[in-house]
Amino acid sequence: MRIDQVVVSASPGDAITNFALTLRQLLLPDARSDVFAYYYDERLASEIVPLSEYGARPGARKDRDLLVLHVSIGEPAVADFVLKRPERLVIIYHNISPSEPFRPYDPGFADLLDAGRDELKRLRPRAELVLADSEYNACELRDLGFEQVDVLPIVANVEDLRDTEADAALAERLRTHHDGPVILFVGQLLPHKRADFLIEAFHILSTYRMRDANLVLVGSHRLPGYAGALQSQIEELHLDRATLAGSVSKPMLAAYMRRADLFVTASEHEGFCVPLLEAMAFDLPFQARRFTAIPETAGDAGLILDADDGPAVAAEAWAQLLTDEPLRKTLVERGRVRLAAFEPAVTKQAWRQALLGLARLA
Amino acid sequence: MPALLERLRATVAERRASGEYPPDLEADLDAHFRRIIASRAQMPRLATLHRRIEEARRASRFSPDRIPTSTRLPGGAVLHKGMSRLFLRQAIGILDQVKEFADRTLEALDAAAAVAESPDTHHHADLVELVDAHSELLAGRLSTAAPAADDLQALALRVEMLEHEVAERRWRPWFGRNRFDAVFDRGERDRLRRAASAALDGRTPVLCVEVAAGASPLATLATTADASLGAVVAVSVEDTLSAQQMVDLIAMAFEKLSPEGRLVLSRGTAPSAPSPEPQSEPSTPSEPSAPLRPTFDPTLGPSLPARYAVFVCREAGFSTVDCEEWSPDGYLVVATR
Known part of the structure; x- marks a missing residue:
């Protein structure tokens, strides 16, 4: 069983990158899980696999393998890639920042943030499991039309x-x-x-x-x-x-x-x-x-x-x-x-059960 | 918590009402930051350029390992792997050439971005023309309403003095002098008094409005007849007076001084014992430089307390106001009526 994860961008110290790597470690006893990124920092070359190499891994099993997409920004290439994949799709929503504050400084980046919300709507019909790490994030997804969103406490590792x-x-x-x-x-x-x-x-x-x-x-x-x-x-x-x-x-x-x-x-x-x-x-x-x-x-x-x-x-x-x-x-x-309330042993177990539970439902 | 928040809001409202906080303090701060942002309106394009360069840098990772060998055709993967081994040397050669090209291209892009970011490294003919036009306009205005020669001379003297102050301040330590003196108690107050006495230049009678236990500097001054004093000396009173009380003190001192009388305000530590220069500060080889870089740059201008005191003295009507700064918040202000 494979539960591969995709992030748009991976960099050292980034909370979402760290979370994806933690999740990979949690799943390892039961499932193989690589973390793929569209953009990534060279310092993470030993941990992260370029998304362009996703196709090089053994063929996916449509009924069993999961593809976990971490959403925090838009990137049309990543959304297009995910929509073409046969694996069952899991969305983990970490929230997309509002674009307005960014526009005076970096309009291109602001456009990507706006695109992220549009891409979520495109991905919605394909998602079999949607997870959010706060009730606030879950509400945002519900506003975007997602009917079933589960909230799991974040793995903080403080x-x-x-x-x-x-x-x-x-x-x-x-x-x-x-x-x-x-x-x-x-x-x-x-x-x-x-x-x-x-x-x-x-x-x-x-x-x-x-x-x-x-x-x-x-x-x-x-x-x-x-x-x-x-x-x-x-x-x-x-x-x-x-x-x-x-x-x-x-x-x-x-x-x-x-x-x-x-x-x-x-x-x-x-x-x-x-x-x-x-x-x-x-x-x-x-x-x-x-x-x-x-x-x-x-x-x-x-x-x-x-x-x-x-x-x-x-x-x-x-x-x-x-x-x-x-x-x-x-x-x-x-x-x-x-x-x-954020005891890592408890929060890690909750995430592990949510993902493996879906994978075993096959 | 709600009760505490209400109390905090009420305290802020009281400070506003009493004049401790200037009117529109927050609006002014907000407008200040918006002005800074507006002056950087050209930044978005540069940010996009930097982001695109970074994306190109991330994509410039070349390796034979990244060439996929998997295929859905039976036996295809074995064939691909065999082929890749056979042509590995050629593949590496090609990738090396591509990498070299990519590296040079990225260097060129970095250089182009640096040029775009530093306007002083290149010439904008259109801007120069604009500046020339404004200079001519300004010269025209000045020629029709030329100030008196005395005013120009005073202005030139003032500029010279400010330049001298800036030159003096350039290597003055940004940290430490107050702190070291406070730690070692080197008789700070005595030195302040001596510095203030020297500034009196023989004027009498002198009224010292130092803050002693139970004594109010304003009350002391209020009991004195107008235009009766040769000098008023206030040492470190700012530490115990509000901004409004400082204004009142300076205005009242002006009333109590005779013509040519002097108001001497001093605060902080007078320079005496040598203090270490920033470059002689002890450091370890492994210490990080960026995180602790002080954001205060002494060459940018005088510290707020000194500027404030000078401004208020001028507004009160003193004919000359001189200021010597000793540290970011230590100073000697001598105002002559």
């Missing part, structure tokens, strides 16, 4: 990061160079994540409330135009204690998480929000905003601002979370409880 030894040189520099509280954001610097909102809130915090506070934004600069605008924003506001750290290794991320006093995100679109679970794993209180799947991910473990709360309220919330010890303690305890 313990892996928590147990990673921190990069010693970075940890030392953070200790000696950041004398005030450190506020941390982790995530790709993309327009819908609203790092510009965080910088505005930090400007208010550091100008009027806590001059010694530091803001560190960790994450890859996927859109150079947006990252450059953020850099200009920081420089023009003279925020010498705000840093764009860029993409970092796992030991470096562990160093940032251990040094941080508060985790923040202003994201306006998340199909799920793994960094919130990572914050919980490091006993970090966090602040987020009431958008899409964020309240569902956070539960009662964080301070969630309403969508229309501006940067001044965010700055006030940060000051409160940095100084109110009983509040911090309460949120950390709630975070530990919330994190237990």
